[in-house]
Amino acid sequence: MSRAFTPKVVTANALLEGDAVWLTEDNRWSRDIREAELITDEAHGDLRLLEAQARADEIAGAYLADAKAGENGPEPTHFRETFRTRGPSNYAHGKQVELSDV
Amino acid sequence: MYKYNDFDEGFVRSRVAQFRGQVERRIDGSLTEDEFKPLRLMNGLYLQLHAYMLRVAVPYGTLNSGQMRQLAYIADKWDKGYGHFTTRQNIQYNWPKLADVPDMLSALADVEMHAIQTSGNTIRNVTADHFAGAAADEIEDPRAIAELLRQWSTDHPEFQFLPRKFKIAVTGATEDRAVTKAHDIGLRMVRNDAGEPGFEVIVGGGLGRTPMVGKVLREFLPKADLLPYCEAIVSVYNLLGRRDNKYKARIKITVHENGLEKIQALVEERFASIRETFSGHDQALLKDIEAAFAPPAYVEKSTDGYEAARLANPAFRSWTDTNLSAHKADGYAIVSISIKKHGATPGDATSDQMRVMADLAEKYGHNELRISHEQNVILPHVHKSDLAAVYAALREADLATANIGLVSDIIACPGMDYCALATARSIPIAQEIATRFDELKIEHDIGQLKIKISGCINACGHHHVGHIGILGLDRAGVENYQITLGGDGTQTTSIGERAGPGFSADEIVPAIERLVTGYLDLRTNADETFLQTYRRLGMAPFKAILYPAEDKANAA
Numbered sequence: 134m135s136r137a138f139t140p141k142v143v144t145a146n147a148l149l150e151g152d153a154v155w156l157t158e159d160n161r162w163s164r165d166i167r168e169a170e171l172i173t174d175e176a177h178g179d180l181r182l183l184e185a186q187a188r189a190d191e192i193a194g195a196y197l198a199d200a201k202a203g204e205n206g207p208e209p210t211h212f213r214e215t216f217r218t219r220g221p222s223n224y225a226h227g228k229q230v231e232l233s234d235v
Numbered sequence: 236m237y238k239y240n241d242f243d244e245g246f247v248r249s250r251v252a253q254f255r256g257q258v259e260r261r262i263d264g265s266l267t268e269d270e271f272k273p274l275r276l277m278n279g280l281y282l283q284l285h286a287y288m289l290r291v292a293v294p295y296g297t298l299n300s301g302q303m304r305q306l307a308y309i310a311d312k313w314d315k316g317y318g319h320f321t322t323r324q325n326i327q328y329n330w331p332k333l334a335d336v337p338d339m340l341s342a343l344a345d346v347e348m349h350a351i352q353t354s355g356n357t358i359r360n361v362t363a364d365h366f367a368g369a370a371a372d373e374i375e376d377p378r379a380i381a382e383l384l385r386q387w388s389t390d391h392p393e394f395q396f397l398p399r400k401f402k403i404a405v406t407g408a409t410e411d412r413a414v415t416k417a418h419d420i421g422l423r424m425v426r427n428d429a430g431e432p433g434f435e436v437i438v439g440g441g442l443g444r445t446p447m448v449g450k451v452l453r454e455f456l457p458k459a460d461l462l463p464y465c466e467a468i469v470s471v472y473n474l475l476g477r478r479d480n481k482y483k484a485r486i487k488i489t490v491h492e493n494g495l496e497k498i499q500a501l502v503e504e505r506f507a508s509i510r511e512t513f514s515g516h517d518q519a520l521l522k523d524i525e526a527a528f529a530p531p532a533y534v535e536k537s538t539d540g541y542e543a544a545r546l547a548n549p550a551f552r553s554w555t556d557t558n559l560s561a562h563k564a565d566g567y568a569i570v571s572i573s574i575k576k577h578g579a580t581p582g583d584a585t586s587d588q589m590r591v592m593a594d595l596a597e598k599y600g601h602n603e604l605r606i607s608h609e610q611n612v613i614l615p616h617v618h619k620s621d622l623a624a625v626y627a628a629l630r631e632a633d634l635a636t637a638n639i640g641l642v643s644d645i646i647a648c649p650g651m652d653y654c655a656l657a658t659a660r661s662i663p664i665a666q667e668i669a670t671r672f673d674e675l676k677i678e679h680d681i682g683q684l685k686i687k688i689s690g691c692i693n694a695c696g697h698h699h700v701g702h703i704g705i706l707g708l709d710r711a712g713v714e715n716y717q718i719t720l721g722g723d724g725t726q727t728t729s730i731g732e733r734a735g736p737g738f739s740a741d742e743i744v745p746a747i748e749r750l751v752t753g754y755l756d757l758r759t760n761a762d763e764t765f766l767q768t769y770r771r772l773g774m775a776p777f778k779a780i781l782y783p784a785e786d787k788a789n790a791a
Contacts, residue, residue: 146282148262148333149262149332149333149334150286150287150332151282151283151285151286151287151332151333152286153284153285189264189267189268190262190263193282194282210712211712212651212709212713212714213284213651213709216651216652216660217284217285220285221284221285221329221652222652222662222663223652223662223666224315226329226330227285227330228285
């Protein structure tokens with residue numbers, strides 16, 4: 134029996150700023166994971182990743198990250214991805230300062 | 236200090252122009268990320284967790300006031316007003332925008348600086364004793380040799396695609412402040428029986444996944460043979476180094492798998508074949524470089540005012556006791572400026588602080604600064620009569636923390652707060668430890684103690700050579716911190732031993748507190764350092780302190 138698929142989001146870094154971004158269902162790159170498309174089907178995830186990787190003039194280093202459904206949209210399940218949603222812990226820099234679309 | 240000649244200037248400028256074109260082509264879509272990545276890494280540009288990171292070389296940690304001011308200007312104009320000094324004596328900017336990087340590199344070129352070979356599988360920024368040219372225990376200033384190595388290794392066509400990165404460290408002193416035994420090549424200046432200076436050549440040291448203490452490849456290498464000999468070592472590594480597994484690609488593994496004797500034979504053979512091709516040009520070049528590192532014009536002044544200030548001001552006295560080192564010139568001291576204020580990020584300096592340090596170097600320090608591998612900044616030549624003024628200015632700038640070599644003078648890599656490779660955070664752990672011991676007010680009673688923290692197995696925080704090493708790991712999706720004890724990065728190098736199971740982020744600071752306060756009970760007297768106590772007693776009593784429940788269970 135194949136292993137159950139863990140829900141995912143497509144994430145990458147914005148090309149110009151390097152900021153963490155997530156792919157939305159309507160094909161935008163959002164700086165807010167809560168706007169991301171939560172992918173529950175493995176084949177669909179593979180396809181969305183390929184589509185993301187093809188957008189090389191917008192982002193770099195796209196990959197699928199584990200996520201779960203939260204009250205306001207997808208939430209990360211691993212602490213590394215949690216840090217990517219908010220920025221470093223020593224200064225109020227990065228996403229802690231502002232959230233807006235690419 | 237060495238000053239760029241026309242060739243250096245032209246070379247660096249052309250690299251900036253070349254990279255500007257590459258960035259433009261990446262942004263307009265002509266280059267994919269796969270095509271662009273090796274090009275940006277050749278210019279020190281990484282893509283990290285939240286942003287790009289530009290790593291700028293500070294060759295052998297030496298810079299002047301103008302260069303430090305330019306680093307501050309870059310931090311203000313294209314970053315967030317601060318920079319992070321690293322264990323490779325570099326400075327990193329954590330928030331540059333891709334389109335701005337060519338301008339940043341151009342601004343660096345304006346002050347004879349660059350970011351070339353601060354990344355990639357090539358010879359990285361050559362590091363040196365941060366007290367070079369000033370230390371009382373020095374045979375010779377090693378910076379001329381380090382500059383020669385920089386010129387030789389920069390854009391060396393044979394060494395741009397080595398099996399892995401390659402790191403060289405040089406010291407000219409008896410006390411090893413450059414961690415030479417944990418480098419791919421460590422060079423320790425020694426004298427032979429005839430009194431001539433040369434090098435003990437150490438090879439195959441390194442930390443990371445497989446920590447190893449370097450082995451002596453040559454007990455004495457004449458100074459004149461250094462460049463062809465280093466070229467022979469890197470050539471042999473380039474051919475023999477493993478490319479099938481990146482975790483086994485460093486020269487330490489090459490030496491380990493092939494044996495020191497085989498490597499020695501191959502290096503000597505290669506050395507014999509290439510030595511003549513150097514034809515003395517390297518020595519002519521070295522003479523020019525050595526002239527550029529002539530000692531500054533020291534002055535003779537009374538130090539009475541210094542002694543009076545020490546008597547009058549206990550805080551100043553405490554700072555001088557902790558942050559000064561012996562200088563080779565009468566009346567002078569080496570000042571270590573702590574970039575480790577309790578609770579601050581180790582190695583981070585604001586642009587204002589950089590400008591203060593630049594001003595002090597210009598006014599009181601013969602215009603010289605150094606970055607130490609321990610993430611502090613050094614004023615190598617300050618007359619003792621100026622120390623009270625230096626201290627007052629540092630205090631004003633929040634830079635007068637008297638903790639060099641103490642428990643809060645922690646090396647910490649950026650960890651998962653910034654680094655894409657990290658498996659846990661380092662910075663908050665360092666901040667909490669420093670804050671905790673500041674609250675306890677026992678830092679000076681504890682004495683010399685080096686804590687080093689890495690956020691992953693790559694060991695950028697040198698945890699293996701920390702008296703107390705902390706390694707951050709990911710254990711089933713949770714940050715976990717493993718402790719090693721007994722590491723040492725000096726001439727008596729040793730790799731720390733793992734104490735036992737790791738601690739959670741909540742448990743690690745209390746564990747370190749338990750360990751250090753427990754040491755106070757174990758030491759024979761206040762002069763016995765943590766490392767000496769550990770070497771005398773071994774792991775057992777420290778393990779009992781760290782894991783009291785386990786100890787009780789074993790006793791039952």
